[in-house]
Amino acid sequence: MKNILIVGCGLLGSSILRRIHKKKITNKIFIYEKSISNISKIKKLKLPGIIVKKLEEGVRKSDLIILCTPMSEYKNIILKMNEHLSKKIIITDIGSSKIETSKIIKKFLRKDIVWIQGHPISGSEVSGPENGKHDIFENKWCVLIKDKDTKKKHLTMLSNFWNKMGSKITIMTAEKHDKIFSITSHLPHLIAYNLVKSAQDFEKIQNYDLIKYSAGGLRDFSRIAASNEIMWRDIFFNNKQNISKAIDLFIKNLNSFKKDINSKNDKSILYKLIQTKKVRSKIIKLKQDVSKPDFGRS
Template sequence: MKNILIIGCGLLGSSVLRSIHKNKLADKVYIYEKSKKNISRIKNLKLPGTVVSSLKEAVTKSNFIIFCTPMSEYKNIIMKINNYISPNTLITDVGSSKIESSKIIKKFLKKGIAWTSSHPIAGSEVSGPQHGKSNMFEGRWCILIKEKNTIKKNLNFLKKFWEKIGSKVTIMSPEKHDKIFSITSHLPHLIAYNLVKSAQDFEKKQSYDLIKYSAGGLRDFSRIAASNEIMWRDIFFNNNKNISNAIDLFIKNLKSFKSDINSKNNKSIINKLIETKKVRSKIIKLKQDINKPDFGRS
């Protein structure tokens, strides 16, 4: 691999950058970042890449481009690079929803240019290049998106790329991807935002200083709810249909819990609690987490 361009160098972009450097996967890495604050941080951190002010310069010199921006930026960037990009250049991204972004790509990207989407299942509630890690993707899943016109050679290239920086790779259609992550990622984040908002509303209504008494539950939800608001707005808007269906299912189950509580239906609620505990065991068995109690940070 010769030259790589990373567009957007926040948490994920800087982690990709660090991983490429660590594993010696490129001759040169260019960084295009529009945030002056992030550019300053990148330079102060002495990250292993060349910051460019011109997309033209970086695009014409790159064989592989990775979009690490919020999905709402895709159209504008595509329109800027169309005049400079070569048919020999492969583009991928790290976005968390795929159906709507695929429509944008097909509509605005110059014909004859290959874009095969990726979704590394990694990240954190923090944002910015100062939080990036060279081992961010090690042992994590990365989903590659296969569509009707996807070129097998490009899938194989991306599979090798993500595996070289430590990811476990699987391939899905955009439809399957967006349905799965509406439940496993998008709904949990939405619930976290809503739970923290509910705590804020309760605090205002009751005039209680309740946040300082945050138990483990609210504390852990508040961590998730501290995630980047632009990124999550884009995910909610881009995967709105699947997330709406997930919300409906959540409301149905919440009403069932409410009914059990109000009627003191011991058998029903105990069965629910026992069954849902099994998911935790399965997550640990699949090595998605470790079997150690979390009593909060010291």
């Protein structure tokens, strides 16, 4: 791939930009960014890449296009790109839900254009190009979506790209992806938002200044709840069916805990606590986190 266009240069877009440059993956990197603030930051940071004022300018010059925008922008971007796309081009994205975006792609993208959906499992609660890191994808999973029309050669090309970025590749369907991440990512974020909102509501009702007494639990949930609101609105709406089922399961288990607490069911609650505790050990064993106490904070 000679030239790459990054559409949207926030946290992950700028991290992709930094990594491509560091690993010398391509000849030229083009950047299309709508935010005047982000453009100013990119220039101030002297990030590598050529900023294009018009989307079509970058599209015509590129072999690979990577969408790093909120998923609610996909339709408009596709409609702007369509007439300028070469048949040899490959498009991918980094969106966190896939079924609904698959429908948008199939409905609006030109039928002779290849789009393979991607999802690098990386990120942070902070946003903006100033927070990007070149090593954010190192040894992290990147999911590539395969459907009945996906050709092996295109999947291989994109797999090779993400391997060069430092990622480990796994391939699955959009349906499987959205079911998995409704539990591992989407529900935890929703719980974090709801827990922080509950703390705010409790503070108002009781008239207590409780936030300054935030223990580790609320503190860590507040970090997750500080994530980009537009991105997470899009994820919740795009994966609503799977997230709704995950919420139902969570409520069922929460009610079970409530029942054990009210009845002081020692045996039942201890079993639950011991079994769920094992997940942390498994996460560390799979090298998804470090074993240092307090998430490795110094």
